[in-house]
Amino acid sequence: MQARIRTAMIVGMAMTMLAAVGVSAAFSPPAHATQVITDIAYAPPQPAGSRGHLLDLYLPSTGITPRPLLIWHTGSAWTSDDGKAGTDAIADIFNPLGFAVAGVSVRSSAQAIFPAQVHDIKAAIRWLRANAATYQLDPNRFAIMGDSSGGWLTEMATLSGGVTALEGAVGTTGVSSAVQVGLAFYSPTDFLQMNAQNLPTGGLDHDSPASPESLLVGCPIQTCPATVAQANPMTYVDSNDPPLMFLHGQADFLVPHGQSVLLYNRIKAQCGDATFVSVPGADHMMSQVMDPAQYGMQTVRTTTDCGETVSTGTLNPTWANFATFLRGGLKMGTSCEVAYSTGAWNGAFNGSVTIKNTGTTPISGWTVTWTWPGNQQITNAWNATVTQTGAQVTARDAGHNSYIGPGSSQSFGFSATATGTNDIPAQFKLNNIVCTRVPA
Numbered sequence: 001m002q003a004r005i006r007t008a009m010i011v012g013m014a015m016t017m018l019a020a021v022g023v024s025a026a027f028s029p030p031a032h033a034t035q036v037i038t039d040i041a042y043a044p045p046q047p048a049g050s051r052g053h054l055l056d057l058y059l060p061s062t063g064i065t066p067r068p069l070l071i072w073h074t075g076s077a078w079t080s081d082d083g084k085a086g087t088d089a090i091a092d093i094f095n096p097l098g099f100a101v102a103g104v105s106v107r108s109s110a111q112a113i114f115p116a117q118v119h120d121i122k123a124a125i126r127w128l129r130a131n132a133a134t135y136q137l138d139p140n141r142f143a144i145m146g147d148s149s150g151g152w153l154t155e156m157a158t159l160s161g162g163v164t165a166l167e168g169a170v171g172t173t174g175v176s177s178a179v180q181v182g183l184a185f186y187s188p189t190d191f192l193q194m195n196a197q198n199l200p201t202g203g204l205d206h207d208s209p210a211s212p213e214s215l216l217v218g219c220p221i222q223t224c225p226a227t228v229a230q231a232n233p234m235t236y237v238d239s240n241d242p243p244l245m246f247l248h249g250q251a252d253f254l255v256p257h258g259q260s261v262l263l264y265n266r267i268k269a270q271c272g273d274a275t276f277v278s279v280p281g282a283d284h285m286m287s288q289v290m291d292p293a294q295y296g297m298q299t300v301r302t303t304t305d306c307g308e309t310v311s312t313g314t315l316n317p318t319w320a321n322f323a324t325f326l327r328g329g330l331k332m333g334t335s336c337e338v339a340y341s342t343g344a345w346n347g348a349f350n351g352s353v354t355i356k357n358t359g360t361t362p363i364s365g366w367t368v369t370w371t372w373p374g375n376q377q378i379t380n381a382w383n384a385t386v387t388q389t390g391a392q393v394t395a396r397d398a399g400h401n402s403y404i405g406p407g408s409s410q411s412f413g414f415s416a417t418a419t420g421t422n423d424i425p426a427q428f429k430l431n432n433i434v435c436t437r438v439p440a
Contacts, residue, residue, distance in 0.1 A: 043171030063098025075148025119168025181329025249282025
């Protein structure tokens, strides 16, 4: 038994180190002020003294509130109960974009076998949603992301929303554990096919009783196919699932590339919404999957509404593109235009703002922000709730006009006072993304 655990621990440590190196090497963000709250217990520890029911919260100092939330879990071949380790690197990327980030730990396979890990991530999501108001999180805009076994956890959480058998009774109950979008790196899916999909040069013996997959489900995987099927994200795929992006290197030694091929084909067959980025020459680490040397060579397969597009090099694996995908899945918008006009009289003026969704995904709920260049002061508004603090203005939809489809627009207006010059604001943002200004 000690040898079995040692084998899995070595694999898990390697996966964790590779993932951590990949994150830090792929992006060097600017410094920013962030509130960090560590070791929040989303459920009592099981067993006592373990770290599998803790999460860390990274709250941005900029951006609109309530904030969209990105949940992160670092892979370890299920051998670690500290999956929130390394979240600071993810927060460094997404906090400046206005995302709150939660690093979530779940129990290791040595502490509890499947489905405990899924019960845990769902418990963490429920806790975060139940406490959304406290941390100014948007309960309707939860995204999840992870690598390796963290990618598996991401896919399980994204695809099994509403599956009662996987909810469990850990921690907070009676709150939705659904997420609105997922992004996974090199995840295992169908454990039973992993050995057959290994590279010609070799790979792990996933059928071994000491393999990470066998230790997760508590039995040699080929002897308990029913249990393994329950741990397969493909089991839960249907046409109502949130959008999912997943990436996999074609030279992955630890988790065969074919695992993501299987998942994509299943989602396509069910008329789901998925983007699969297949990167040639990349092994099991983010630094290789996101290597700029591979840009323009990756195969991108996208399926939605029972249709499919296949292209080469159309979506480079960059943090900027990942953020755009997440924003689209959260219905925040990915690009926009603003037309601004005024009508002035003595000491006061009326303003009109038209926002157009120039992206390909709908916007559900919007906030427009800008900064006055002078001493303008809002006195009244219509078709939006407008507030002003100093020179900062925030305009939120009025409810009846919260939806903006692709290519569509919504408008609102206001009255304001001004003395001296009344210049146009230099920049408008829609849901924290900078809009192009066009003539009114």
